[in-house]
Amino acid sequence: MPDKRSTDDDLGNMSHIRRGLMVLEQLATRSATAAEVGRLVNVNRSSALRILGDLVDAGYVARDDATKEFTIRPERFYGLIVNHPAHEQLMEKIGPLLKRLTGETGEASLFAAPANGSMVYVHYQPSSEVLTLRERIGTVRPIHCSAVGRAYLLTMDGKTLDEVLGTLDYSGGTDRAAKGPLELRRRVEEARSAGFALDIDETLVGASCVAAPLNHNGRCIGSIALSGPTSRMPPDRLVELGALVARELTQTF
DSSP: OOOOSBOGGGGGGSOHHHHHHHHHHHHTTOOBOHHHHHHHHTBOHHHHHHHHHHHHHHTSEEEOTTTOOEEEOHHHHHHHHTTSHHHHHHHHHHHHHHHHHHHHHSSEEEEEEEETTEEEEEEEEOOOSSSOOOOOTTOEEETTTSHHHHHHHTTSOHHHHHHHHTTOOOOOSOTTSOOSHHHHHHHHHHHHHHTSEEEESSSSTTEEEEEEEEEETTEEEEEEEEEEEGGGOOHHHHHHHHHHHHHHHHHHO
């Protein structure tokens, strides 16, 4: 049976640019091979490879030679939005908030946003402590094992949460990280009850973090967090810091 999906010659019916945007929208939720991308946007594999090749050349997508999967590069999009007025207005609130949190606690603070099944650091305020975690804007953390990821998840309704949990890759993190949807859902519900999420040696051994969701214009756009060495952030202090972050967010947004 002939392949009835669009060929390269058929791309004139829908611009190459529009197809590229459709591919990016699909890769924003999961990594995929060229054949999978073709099925998702209704083009054959050759057409999908052509579009993906352009996106790789432009730096918006990366290809894993081992798995043959294509993955969106969230850090590439950050430069497109940093100068947008809406982003500037948001940063006018987030920047001072992070400085206050770091000034009051001595720990590094950050704002992370969801992208492609991960959380990406969009804004970062370093700690002045000698012993600290050295992070940077563009750092990517798994959703399932990070405090910033679970803080983002705790805002979702049950149906949406189950759908998202079923798409996540649970291979990252330490042996303390959740290994599947059921375990992660239980941890998300615990975070929902508290109003903030904890990560104690789950993403990295020796590193702890606490995060609360950032709601803006009626929806969650990411998480605000405090992070530092586990030796300086025992569970009881993390709970105090979580309450502080949640309270500051309520007062700021």
